[in-house]
Amino acid sequence: MYLLYKRSQKSEVRSQEPKRPQFLNPILGTQKGIALIVALLMSVAIMALAAGVLYFLTQSTIMSGAGKRYATAAEAADGAVNVMKDSINLIMWGEPITALPIATGGCLEGYALSNAVLNNNTTCSTTITLPTALGGNYTATVTVTRLYSITLPGGRLEFARSAGGVSSTAIFYRITATVRGAGSDNSVAENSALYRFTG
Secondary structure, X not given: OHHXXXXXXXXXXXXXXXXXXXXXXXXXXXXXXXXXXXXXXXXXXXXXXXXHXXXXXXXXXXXXXXXXXXXXXXXHHHHHHHHHHHHHHHHHOOOOHHHOXXXXXXXXXXXXXXXXXXXXXXXXXXXXXXXXXXOOOEEEEEEEEEEEEEEOOOOOXXXXXXXXXXXXXXXXXXXXXXXXXXXXXXXXXXXXXXXXXXX
């Protein structure tokens, strides 16, 4: 009897054990594999984060290179404008423009540039291939237009009358330079200047 009593106590103890929690989803049924699912989700999140970081690094490198190429093209446009200023000065002083380092091509040959410098409302356009020392193959399309000329009063030091008492003349030019990169360098920079020659 004592034996039966012990067995019945054991069965009562077993019946009082808490039941394991059941998932609401009947397909899963147990908690087996939940650690694997959590680990996979974490690894996907980490991989997405790493891919995002690599994407932003690549894009910032591309943008940095584009900024450098644009800065180079902008400086080249400034240089092309200065070359045309020098060309105007040489023509107005009666000197040949062959003294310039890149005095070939377009209106720099013949009398087209001289005509544009000496006559009102005349335009001269030329394309100049810039030296490769700039770090790439850049071409500049430069346009010079003589706008108008006026006689200066001579009341200020910068507009002083010339030696015979004749008033100085100011001639105004518009110089526009557009510089383009070659090949995969698609950077474009444009510079426009109003230049005054006083003589």
